[in-house]
Amino acid sequence: MNEIQIEAYGKVNISLDVIGKRKDNYHEIETIMQQIDLKDILTIRDRKNEIKIECNNSLVPLDSSNIVHKAFRVLSEKCHVKRGAHIIIEKNIPVAAGLAGGSANAAATLKGLNKLWNLNLTEAELMDIGVHIGADVPFCIMGGTALAKGIGEKLEKLDSFKDHMLLLANPGIEVTSSHVYSVFDVENIKNRPQTDTLLKAIQKNDIYTVSKNMVNVLEQVTCKEYKEIEKIKEDMIKCGALGSLMSGSGPTVFGFFDDEDKLYNCKRILEKRIEKVFIARTI
Ligand SMILES: C[C@@](CO)(OP(=O)(O)O)[C@H](O)COP(=O)(O)OP(=O)(O)OC[C@H]1O[C@@H](n2ccc(N)nc2=O)[C@H](O)[C@@H]1O
Numbered sequence: 571m572n573e574i575q576i577e578a579y580g581k582v583n584i585s586l587d588v589i590g591k592r593k594d595n596y597h598e599i600e601t602i603m604q605q606i607d608l609k610d611i612l613t614i615r616d617r618k619n620e621i622k623i624e625c626n627n628s629l630v631p632l633d634s635s636n637i638v639h640k641a642f643r644v645l646s647e648k649c650h651v652k653r654g655a656h657i658i659i660e661k662n663i664p665v666a667a668g669l670a671g672g673s674a675n676a677a678a679t680l681k682g683l684n685k686l687w688n689l690n691l692t693e694a695e696l697m698d699i700g701v702h703i704g705a706d707v708p709f710c711i712m713g714g715t716a717l718a719k720g721i722g723e724k725l726e727k728l729d730s731f732k733d734h735m736l737l738l739a740n741p742g743i744e745v746t747s748s749h750v751y752s753v754f755d756v757e758n759i760k761n762r763p764q765t766d767t768l769l770k771a772i773q774k775n776d777i778y779t780v781s782k783n784m785v786n787v788l789e790q791v792t793c794k795e796y797k798e799i800e801k802i803k804e805d806m807i808k809c810g811a812l813g814s815l816m817s818g819s820g821p822t823v824f825g826f827f828d829d830e831d832k833l834y835n836c837k838r839i840l841e842k843r844i845e846k847v848f849i850a851r852t853i
């Protein structure tokens with residue numbers, strides 16, 4: 571086998587709480603993560619030497635700052651592999667959006683190279699390697715629905731919460747996780763998620779209780795800096811979303827719907843001013 575195609579799915583955070591700040595510049599968090607069917611597609615070809623990256627989105631760097639490059643480097647070193655790789659990224663997940671597009675690409679690279687190079691690493695071993703690449707990478711390897719603690723790497727798999735419809739709206743502002751976390755004031759959190767209530771609702775597959783209780787403390791930073799985020803949330807609720815929240819460090823906002831007509835109507839309304847509006851499902 572000298573070529574492999576692998577899908578890289580995005581995620582949303584159904585809740586996100588920051589517990590404290592660590593000495594290494596990271597934050598301890600508690601977040602419920604949910605994979606969605608919005609995906610990039612990676613084609614990985616065997617190559618004798620070095621890594622070559624291509625992508626259809628000019629916002630994605632093609633040099634060593636691409637997270638796929640880091641995944642390749644870390645795995646090659648760890649497993650003493652001396653081959654190259656040609657990785658073509660078909661990017662559909664908006665970039666720097668809070669949807670873990672980069673982390674999903676890194677996860678797909680680890681999984682793809684594991685097969686291409688016949689390394690036979692288990693999922694747990696790939697997840698251990700993944701955390702050295704990015705905090706969201708272990709979740710992107712595991713997928714589904716999970717409660718994440720630590721910096722996001724301590725994962726507890728939750729009951730499936732798949733097939734729920736959501737609308738995603740990305741206002742096209744570039745917001746990085748490092749900026750949001752660096753401005754975030756841990757001592758002054760106003761509204762925290764009731765994670766236990768959400769966990770019970772997920773166990774019952776209760777989209778209504780989940781939607782009503784979604785909270786992301788990082789909105790404290792982004793909603794202040796960008797009024798558009800709050801505006802999209804309000805518009806989604808006016809259009810009949812069961813609940814609406816910013817995902818991760820933003821700026822993408824998502825809303826759950828139980829009615830397709832309302833979902834499509836909301837999409838039409840938001841598209842009048844926002845370029846990137848997507849319909850997705852939880853997986
Ligand atoms: C906010 C979240 C929520 O899922 O996701 P995104 O919005 O990026 O999708 C994550 O916590 C982001 O994860 P990820 O973007 O993979 O983080 P990394 O690349 O490892 O870290 C980028 C920077 O964010 C900060 N960071 C990240 C994770 C964390 N728990 N605490 C932090 O303070 C650190 O300053 C770090 O240098």
Ligand SMILES: Nc1ncnc2c1ncn2[C@@H]1O[C@H](COP(=O)(O)OP(=O)(O)O)[C@@H](O)[C@H]1O
Binds near residue numbers: 638668669820
């Ligand atoms: N493969 C990649 N896909 C997307 N962005 C990447 C990739 N590699 C590096 N980046 C950089 O990482 C930053 C964060 O992108 P992304 O992972 O999409 O966002 P988020 O962490 O908000 O989910 C971007 O600004 C981009 O320049």
